[in-house]
Amino acid sequence: AQVQNKKFSGPADQTYYMCTFVSGVEYWVAAFEGFKDAARQMGVKAVYQGTTEYDGPKQVTAFEQIMTKKPAGIALSPVDDAAFIEPVKSAMAKKIPVVTFASDTNTAKVGFVTSSNEKEGAFAARAMAKALGGKGKVMVTRNTQTNHQIRVNTFIKTLKDEFPGIEVVAEYMSQQDGAKTYAAIMSVAQKNPDLGGIFSPEGPSGRAAAQASVELGGKIKVLCCDMDAAILEMIQKGQMMGSIQPNAYMQGYLSFMILYLTKNQMVDPLNGASAKGDFLLSLPYVDNGLDLITADNAKYFYTNDWLKKRGSKQFVGW
């Protein structure tokens, strides 16, 4: 049928999968809500899958198992860039469209939806510098996860380039372990009683940092990426300066849309892709935008309240 005559509806037997890692993170909730909303609007099914661990090979297995179920499309947030190149290649070769979101893998896919990690890092650096008045000492925490490393690296680079008065005095490899991060921060603060700020590229370490800051008298400005209810509460109480939150809902929604458009050939771009039998789309980068959560707007970000208001079903996989 001609593209212009198609309707955004069905076929009902299509199932789209979202595949993530470390599923104990609130971030995916909103992302999957967006994904699911779009799916429901189109009258197809959406399923959430992934691994609870921080483990590349396990996520590859989960991904490959999704492939065996002949899905209509997969939205993937890979834990490890390189490890997913071949699996994504083989899915694409089997005509299963793949979209990456939040984190990427360096091979052809139909799209990549994210807010820029560089932008987040730079944004964070500037926000931090502003809060500190352009001078002081800061600490960062790290993880072995490419997008987090990019955030931290740009954070440090931006400070160095734009705010010479600010010094990064310590880095800690947190691997998202709150209790250990907390202890590390306390030690660093001992050594640097004038520590002014802490930046964490993810939530759990951010929470630990805020906890430490509170116990140290609340003078340290804590900034992190990602949010959850505990973080929001801390922000509202002024225990944390703020959080940078990519628009996860839109990430999910847009990811779905790209998959759907591709799978059902809803578009007809002027590039010969359909003639060659390739996927119609290969969007290099779609930005879903980001928000800075501060004490002013934190109350709008509670996932549970939002879910309740939406009348959404619980976020459960099956």
Add this chain to the structure above:
Amino acid sequence: MNASTIKGAAPADAKRGRAGRLGGKGGFREGTTILVILGLGLIMTFLSPYFLTVENFRTMFMSFAINGMVVIAMTLALISGGIDLSVGAVMALVGIVVGTLFLNLHMNIWLAAAIGIGLGLLIGAINGLFITRIGLSPFITTLGMMQVGYGVASVVSQGMPLPLQSLPDAFKFIGRGMIGSTGMPFVILLFLVVVFVFDFLSRRATIIRKIYYVGSNEKSARFSGINVNKVRMGVYMLVGALAAFAGILSIARFNSATNTLATTVNMDAISAAVIGGASLNGGEGTIFGSVLGIALLALIQTSLNLMDVGPYWQSLVTGLVLLVAVSLDFLSHRKTR
């Protein structure tokens, strides 16, 4: 188990055994661990002006006061010849259940905490039943229970951390309050009291002595009129309760509950206990020794942080210091032979 058999960790144990006799009550083992800790502390005092400060020690103690409860529990499980891999999951689950009861069902927090302890006991009892009735190995049983525990925690919390800033101050106090103007956190005092009590009991109380008997030779224990199953059941219930207690303390301290709370606590607890002289073969170990073990680990961690060891080097240096410290410890009391 064949008593005439020397098991895996044998050369070490055999040697320790002989040394142990010299020191009669096993005082040597802990003595050398203390020396290693003091030595490292001395080095750090020279290397960092921040080491010998009240704040630093407070931080250090705070870093293991709560997990220390789990170490005590794990030590008892190891002494009995078992192991409990579900402690971390119980901590997380109890935190989430107590938090949910408080937040969503508006239950009185103390009542919720009591229910949390009850849940810990229940999980311990289930572990105990699988181990004593069906006869599964403690490793497999508690591994399965660990997954079930994390699973329930994840399902209940929907994978989202529970915000608990609204906890009453009296409850928060047990996790983060200071005692009067002393600057001594309540939770550290609590920890010290619990350690003291359990260490005392483990040396003196008949009920804990039975755990040693069971761990040393289960058959002999049976032939001495000890109800082995009851003892093991008791151990796992106690472990469950202590882990639950740690979970409750941790929500009081961090004012949030998550299913990823205590992912590394199992290995940390086993490591601390083994460093402190417990053996995976049972019958050996002391509470005090295990607490020294966790203190040593915390000291290493603190030292690295104070020394500005880069993030990528920390694990490397931790491993090296651990190996050197434990070897020194070991060699030093091998010399006493």
Add this chain to the structure above:
Amino acid sequence: MNASTIKGAAPADAKRGRAGRLGGKGGFREGTTILVILGLGLIMTFLSPYFLTVENFRTMFMSFAINGMVVIAMTLALISGGIDLSVGAVMALVGIVVGTLFLNLHMNIWLAAAIGIGLGLLIGAINGLFITRIGLSPFITTLGMMQVGYGVASVVSQGMPLPLQSLPDAFKFIGRGMIGSTGMPFVILLFLVVVFVFDFLSRRATIIRKIYYVGSNEKSARFSGINVNKVRMGVYMLVGALAAFAGILSIARFNSATNTLATTVNMDAISAAVIGGASLNGGEGTIFGSVLGIALLALIQTSLNLMDVGPYWQSLVTGLVLLVAVSLDFLSHRKTR
């Protein structure tokens, strides 16, 4: 004495002998695990149309073919009465070192891989030295080594995954290539061959039998003229080499190397081995049994994925299925006695 001698057969002993012989060759243990696996497979065949497909089995086997090498290694360590917690770190470290040699030093990949195996042997040898010479327990030694290994991996990689798309195709083939047009991945064949060889050797070869003797009763082994230290040294070196091999295979398969590559591999390997009949006390376990153990775990995982069980429920269901499966297995061969 002569006069007081009671002559005659001991009927009870004869009875006991025959009963023992029935269960004698330990065939039952693996038999029931196979039955549990088949049962679960049958259920899945009805529940999911995707279960009994070539792709699904390929995916399932792929999911454990590489870690399976580590399971074999861990089984040997457990049989010897020890344990090796550093396998995951060795896997990660070797992957990163081989990747770095190839990427940054432009070394021939096969030479780099050989160096990787050498590194595994070296780490194993260091573990072995601490255990046999200093007499540290295998648990502590390999725990320290695990941290050192991860540390070096982090330092070398600066905490970033190493992209290795540029690996030569011949090398990538061993990780992900298919054999001809059969659709059979090479790595699965490799795994099956390694399993077969090690299983055969563990039943027949003198050097591996000695590991059983040492693990079963060290004293007996020593009295029989076996150099216990040499055997244990050999075990840890073999474990190191196998873990290194797994690390190399995993970069061939994933074309990337990271320091978080194998964080869960230790526990998974121990679990698989214990499910398959190995004991933390040594002397027991078979390669085949452990491979069945990891197959069972993979089967559970696959089933949950195929059933679209959400990640929050997976851990819960995995734990339950594990407990039920192992209990069934256990009860079923308790009955045969």
Add this chain to the structure above:
Amino acid sequence: MANPILEVRGIRKRFFATQALDGVSICVEPGTVHAVVGENGAGKSTLMNVIGGVYQTDEGEIYLEGEKVSVRSPNDALQLGIGFVHQEIALCQHISVAENIFMPAIRGAGLVDFKGIFAKTAKLLADFEAHSRIDPHQKVRDLSISQQQVIEIVKALSVNCKVIIFDEPTAALTESETEVLFRIIGTLKKKGIGILYISHRLAEIYRVADMVTILRDGRLIETRAVADITQVELVNRMVGRDLKDIYPAKAVASAMGCGAAATAGPATAEPILEVSGLTRKGEFEDVSFSLRRGEILGFAGLVGSGRTEVARAICGLSRKDSGRVSLLGEEIEPREYRDAIAKGLVYLTENRALEGLFLDLSIAKNISVMDLSRVASVGLIQAKAESGLAEKYSSEMQIKLASVGQKANSLSGGNQQKVLISKLLSVAPKVVIMDEPTRGIDIGSKAQIYHLLRKLASEGIGVIMISSELPEVIGVCDRVAVMYEGRICGILEGADVNERSIIQMACLSSEERETEGTGAAV
């Protein structure tokens, strides 16, 4: 005289406070059996362990066929041709019989020739086969203790030795297996092999040994030809004093002042323990007897006749299908052993290493275990009371130790046995059931235990002694219940307590007995 095949000179060995060996020399001629005797803890095993490379000497030399050798490990000993049957069984429990036996031969790389070793094992076992069917494929953990002891012996014989050491090989053997062992020793002698033989059963020494060396407190007392020393002299040299009455006077004799009177004495005394109709399918059936105040009741029978199982069922250590047990007239139904202990009924296991001791724990902790409340107040153990209890018993039982804080596994075998007995007595029992109480115990201590049992009996404590050593059953017990295939086939008393009657009863099948018309049935 031939040159000695093995000679040790001036061996000294010290363990911390204990001087286990103090300048011991010994000289073994080829083709002879050289016995080593001495009390528990005299240093016999230590000497053998030094020769066998398990321990290193502090001083002294070892010569093999005239050449000085250094034995730094058990492996060296094997290479030199020294075979060793250790006192404690040290076999790989998870491994097959054949592999255990051929473990010393499984060396280097290559494949184990299982067919070969199974066949060879079957052949080696053939000698013992008639008496204890052991399948070479079986795992050792499925074997009884006596079968395991057979494996230990066969294992040592499988190596080509010049010298072979037997450290109490018969302690866990059945009588018939012991016979086989003696026959094998005879063959070894003919081959010119030097044999070191340790046993607490003096009769065995006279039966197989040519020379005997006596050790006391780690010192060499003397070496004599067995033919030149009487048993009494031997015993006195061992214990260092005159040992007169090995067996105490029997209750009947002491009560009545003269010979056997089946209807008088304790026979009329009140019963302390009554057992009737005790049954467990497949193990024992319809076991009934009563134990009277003041007497020692013996249990004799073939190994495997079910004595141990009956004892354990009485104490609640294992299940029974039916039957009643009453203690002091009151019926008891112990669901667990602790119930029995609480009522005053205790059991001494026949397997001290596996079921008796906590080898890694101190002697004091081993003795206090059965009733911790005795050394505790408000649930807290009083260290002084605990060590006091242990000291009381170690001096009463003359346990040879450096301190009650030392670990049980540092004691010699016999002393470990005494620790076990102390543990039982510490709860002031009303009835004690002792399963092979003198296994591995020296003659002096045996006498001491016999007198102790008699003293207990005369104090009104019921004593049951299960033993496979007929002389002690006859010497000690007032009445003897004989078991055969899970049934009590008769209870002998008075003059009937003699070797002939017991053997007859224990070995003959019931049909044969019926045709003989023995009237000794209960």
